[in-house]
Amino acid sequence: MLHYLILVFVWLTMVMATKRCPPQCSCYDSADLVDCRARGLTHVPHGIPHGSWLLDLSWNEIPELRSRSFTGVWALKVLLLSNCGIKAMQSNALTSLSYLEKLDLSHNEMQLLPPDFSEGLGSLKDLRMANNSLGHLEASAFRGLESLQRLDLSHNCIQVLEPGMLQALSSLRYLNLRWNLLEEVRVGTLTMQQGLAVLLLDHNNVTRIDAEAFAPLRSLTLLSLQGNRLFSVTFKTFLSLQTPGTHLQLSANPWLCDCELHRVFAKILRVRRLHVDDYRNITCQAPPPLAGASLAYMDSQLCAAETATVLVISVTVIVTVVFAIVMAERNRKKRKSLRNQGKNWAEQESLDGQDR
């Protein structure tokens, strides 16, 4: 009987301990949800109930996420850490959160991610890191995120996507890289993203897109490239998108409006599965006389100069050929008449000789 009572007592204290709430926070639904939002915290509080699945720590002032900050709370599914002034994250800061599905780290001051950032985050589906100062990302930073479906890296300073950086993200459906400093989209960057539906690359510094860069994408419905520094593109870049229907957004680029660009767009517009959403808003920046003009309005006039050149060349060639034929004919006639004249003289001479 005593044994039994002791057991019950031990069990009760354990339950009480698990359901205890950190004094600075509020807990709901028998401590499933822990709300520590905007409590002036400077570190992750101790004593968060083990069974909690949502922890909101946003709007605090936590400059550094220490190693193993969340070891006790292994059941966590949602972790909100936005607006915390996080500048650095130690190695293994998030390890042990193997059930975590959503992680919000947006609006912090991170410049780097530890190389093992994603280790143990195999269940993560939604990762938000918008509005940080991320520059260079290690190729290994996202290696553990095989379940990730949404990745938001918008409003950072990313200049280069390392080949292989997105290799592990084969479940990715949504990739937001708006407002970064990307200069190129290289072949080999998006190799495993067959399921990617939305790719936002607008407001970067892209001048060059490899013709095969988008070829692995099989499900893309939206590709935004507005506000970059594209002045020309190849038709092949977009033709390689083997998707039932893709919406393209291409305005606010410094387009060089020449006959070539007109032809590329004319071909894109003819492909049924490609839709240029903002074609009417695409304006030229060069050549200078066309600056600000709408590409749709200029349209086939862009090839007018070229047509005129072709016409001039053709006419010149025809005239030259005709002239050559006429000259040849005249020469032939001249030679014939000369020959006849010569013959006449010869005949005349022989007649004269006979007369003598």
Ligand SMILES: *[C@@H]1O[C@H](CO)[C@@H](O)[C@H](O)[C@H]1NC(C)=O
């Ligand atoms: C990031 O900041 C920009 C500009 O302040 C804002 O428009 C945008 O909504 C922010 N993004 C997120 C995901 O909070």
Ligand SMILES: *[C@@H]1O[C@H](CO)[C@@H](O)[C@H](O)[C@H]1NC(C)=O
């Ligand atoms: C954009 O890229 C060019 C080089 O291609 C560079 O000179 C320029 O500084 C970049 N712009 C920004 C805002 O980083």
Ligand SMILES: *[C@@H]1O[C@H](CO)[C@@H](O)[C@H](O)[C@H]1NC(C)=O
């Ligand atoms: C075109 O530009 C106008 C004015 O800037 C804007 O209101 C409109 O939403 C744009 N349309 C598209 C499809 O981007």
